[in-house]
Amino acid sequence: MIDHKDRVLSSKEQRTVFKRLLSYAAHYKGQLMVAFLLLFIATGAQLLGPIIVKIFIDDYLTPRYFPTDVLFLLGAGYLVLHLTAVIIDYYQLFLFQKVALSIVQRLRIDVFSSVQRLGLSFFDQTPAGGLVSRITNDTESIKELYVTVLATFVQNIIFLIGIFAAMFYLNVTLAIYCLVLLPLIFALMQVYRKYSSRFYADMSEKLSLLNGRINESIQGMAIIQMFRQERRMRKEFSAINDEHFLAGMKSMKLDGLLLRPAVDVLSILALMLILSYFGIMSMDTAVEIGVVYAFVNYLDRFFEPVNQMMMRLSMFQQAIVSAGRVFKLMDHRELAPDREGNEHPAIIGEGNVEFRNVSFSYDGKTNVLKNISFTVKKGETVALVGHTGSGKTSIINVLMRFYPLQDGEILIDGKPLTSFENNELRAKVGLVLQDPFLYTGTIASNIRLYDQAISDDRIKRAASFVRADGFIERLSHGYETKVTERGATFSSGQRQLLSFARTMVREPAILILDEATASVDTETEEAIQEALERMKQGRTTIAIAHRLSTIKDADQILVLHQGEIVERGTHDELIAKKGLYQKMYVLQKGDEQGEALLS
Structure with missing residues (x-):
């Protein structure tokens, strides 16, 4: 600091x-x-x-x-x-x-x-x-x-x-x-x-x-x-x-x-x-x-x-x-983590992800992750749920290598995370955050992020893929519409759709969704659920969700509590266990069906 x-x-x-x-x-x-x-x-x-x-x-x-x-x-x-x-x-x-x-x-x-x-x-x-x-x-x-x-x-x-x-x-x-x-x-x-x-x-x-x-x-x-x-x-x-x-x-x-x-x-x-x-x-x-x-x-x-x-x-x-x-x-040496070793840098292919006994602390004293282990393969979706502070976002942070890992190991395609260069990691891992950040410029430049190798046609295809083309084409200047600081003139749902397009235009092998639909209204959420399903096809997907209804079809759901995985399984399996996940689901659903499940 x-x-x-x-x-x-x-x-x-x-x-x-x-x-x-x-x-x-x-x-x-x-x-x-x-x-x-x-x-x-x-x-x-x-x-x-x-x-x-x-x-x-x-x-x-x-x-x-x-x-x-x-x-x-x-x-x-x-x-x-x-x-x-x-x-x-x-x-x-x-x-x-x-x-x-x-x-x-x-x-x-x-x-x-x-x-x-x-x-x-x-x-x-x-x-x-x-x-x-x-x-x-x-x-x-x-x-x-x-x-x-x-x-x-x-x-x-x-x-x-x-x-x-x-x-x-x-x-x-x-x-x-x-x-x-x-x-x-x-x-x-x-x-x-x-x-x-x-x-x-x-x-x-x-x-x-x-x-x-x-x-x-x-x-x-x-x-x-x-x-x-x-x-x-x-x-x-x-x-x-x-x-x-x-x-x-x-x-x-x-x-x-x-x-x-x-x-x-x-x-x-x-x-x-x-x-x-x-x-x-x-x-x-x-x-x-x-x-x-x-x-x-x-x-x-x-x-x-x-x-x-x-x-x-x-x-x-x-x-x-x-x-x-x-x-x-x-001269400050608190540098972002990078590839380690002198071997030839690894390349992400299938995008299979494995966590092995991962523990992590931000301050070096208190672990926010404790012995986290799970595997997610290409085409599968793993959902992370839990109360605030349970460690969901920390899992994403160490996978994206925003922070150095202290204990355990993360593997991508069977190779240690430390064997990949940052350029490879950022190019093959797509991240959609809860609070999308837009830069001053145009809609096209925000999707392209100034990567001139991305053509206008690819931008339009990505926007169409995530159902963002509808509101973009209704704007007077279309994809050349000016974006003010942080996209203040757009709704939260529109900003999120643009961040979806920004991620998908790079066709990542691994997709990370950090509360991706939290800022989207119900009508817009229904419109992009189909796009989300298509985004997951053929990709390794890790999704953080507060709305449990959005991850019911996940291949595996990990329930975190105080940095530990306390439950894992499909939606139906976790409901049957009548543990923490079921209580969270019932509290969110709040109807007669939920009450029946709780009883």
């Missing part, structure tokens, strides 16, 4: 996260080399400007010597350098940001792919809103790191190196004095990183909780409105929102104290140092005004990139926190 309560990363862990982020740049070496080359050229052009002004002041303005041709060349050179810096700076910034967007695009695909490989046990325990927050909000913060922060840091660091080189060219002694600024600025950055990481981790945590609460509220809006829980939900949402606001305020206070104000104090001290130095020097020897101008100009240019980096340090810290959360999700 991924917890929203993420601990603050240590300095070492932050460096590891940063190195991992930079490793994504390795795929774009060529473009980055060109961008760096352009950056060096643009930086050089910007740094030469003050030197040209210094030459003009000391060599021509001070001695009042104004040769037209030389001054024209100096002016033209200054203008060309400025225009060159602007043009090249645009292209290098464009390249950096293009690479940055490509990196974030790759990162989002990686994290989404990692989530898809996780097992259902992970999703059982992790709020959907928190996952959405990591895939969207956290990767968006990382995007700002690449697009805004790193480009600014790289550009300004190179610019600062160039400034110090120019300072050493003008006056070595004063340049050495100015080097004292570097450890002060570095110390300021370290203090900021130490405290800001705590605030941004808190903000990210609260944002995940907000997304989780929003997702939960939207999914359960009907219940909220029915039970008039709007005020309570607003109050709870407001409480989390207030916590997010307070975390943001702490971060803003830190930014206001340690970013530009602190750097401005350092810049004033540095200016005082330079003016004092030249003032003292002027008492003993002449000071060139051009040198003073150039130093003050470089000093101003020195602190502007420092300010830019400090202002973006908050984005950097937020991105590191977000990246830590994203990488934690990507």
Whole structure:
């Protein structure tokens, strides 16, 4: 389980996260080399400007010597350098940001792919809103790191190196004095990183909780409105929102104290140092005004990139926190079960299924299945019945290999379940759930599920087979009718019919029906019972049913209670036993015939 309560990363862990982020740049070496080359050229052009002004002041303005041709060349050179810096700076910034967007695009695909490989046990325990927050909000913060922060840091660091080189060219002694600024600025950055990481981790945590609460509220809006829980939900949402606001305020206070104000104090001290130095020097020897101008100009240019980096340090810290959360999700190893061993993968043929002494636990402590054994062959139907929590759905979950099996063995065609690849298992085992899930798109795309190998004719045949073609063809756009999120514009029966068609279009060898008719009205149920019988023909069928009347013709009925099979047999055999099945049947039937059976 991924917890929203993420601990603050240590300095070492932050460096590891940063190195991992930079490793994504390795795929774009060529473009980055060109961008760096352009950056060096643009930086050089910007740094030469003050030197040209210094030459003009000391060599021509001070001695009042104004040769037209030389001054024209100096002016033209200054203008060309400025225009060159602007043009090249645009292209290098464009390249950096293009690479940055490509990196974030790759990162989002990686994290989404990692989530898809996780097992259902992970999703059982992790709020959907928190996952959405990591895939969207956290990767968006990382995007700002690449697009805004790193480009600014790289550009300004190179610019600062160039400034110090120019300072050493003008006056070595004063340049050495100015080097004292570097450890002060570095110390300021370290203090900021130490405290800001705590605030941004808190903000990210609260944002995940907000997304989780929003997702939960939207999914359960009907219940909220029915039970008039709007005020309570607003109050709870407001409480989390207030916590997010307070975390943001702490971060803003830190930014206001340690970013530009602190750097401005350092810049004033540095200016005082330079003016004092030249003032003292002027008492003993002449000071060139051009040198003073150039130093003050470089000093101003020195602190502007420092300010830019400090202002973006908050984005950097937020991105590191977000990246830590994203990488934690990507590194989570609660993967979906897959084929084991190096032997040639098995192929499902007949579809015979056998459970041998299967026991299973979701939490590793309490078994929800205990020594389950049964066999169902091609063309046969086994029905699973029992009260809620008896283990019916768990049998389906381990057969579909949604969860790893702890004890016992499941065989398909006499071969262990672990010998089949997931692709083979998903292609040959059809599953119809009680609550059908439809995706945004069209009716055709929901039946096809974007498998282009499935033709339109196969879609229509599948829909006709399950009796879904009647209502589809009455729609104005037929199979191209738009489907909204979760198929909200269709009735529960229509959604179930579409899920039937989606399963049958793949012609599975094994058919699993998990309360497949529970969401279907009586009239629709009667219409699809014939289709269900045809679906079962020539297939291994395992059906979970609450309506016992729908499985009276099953070849074998397994009655489960607290994870164990307590009765098995045909409908008539189980009625004759007068056990748990008979009581369930009588309670459902609730008529004179049922009372007679009970007596």
